[in-house]
Amino acid sequence: MEIKVLGGGCANCKKLLQNATQAVKEMAVVANILYITDMAAIAASGLMRTPGLIINGKVASYGRVPTVEEIKVFISNTK
Numbered sequence: 001m002e003i004k005v006l007g008g009g010c011a012n013c014k015k016l017l018q019n020a021t022q023a024v025k026e027m028a029v030v031a032n033i034l035y036i037t038d039m040a041a042i043a044a045s046g047l048m049r050t051p052g053l054i055i056n057g058k059v060a061s062y063g064r065v066p067t068v069e070e071i072k073v074f075i076s077n078t079k
């Protein structure tokens with residue numbers, strides 16, 4: 001599983017990265033978590049607002065920081 005956290009390095013982006021990491025740990029899933037801060041890469045992903053969460057190529061969330069529990073649901077729905 002590949003999880004991408006996209007953002008410019010703001011506090012919300014870092015919190016999303018922390019929440020995603022915690023969700024993966026609690027679910028004991030194997031995932032490659034990437035933190036993407038390059039604005040060109042973020043624009044290329046199609047996101048209009050950050051922070052963004054992409055799981056296996058599908059946009060799961062953008063413009064807000066989902067909770068650990070929400071991210072677990074996103075991961076479960078992507079399997």
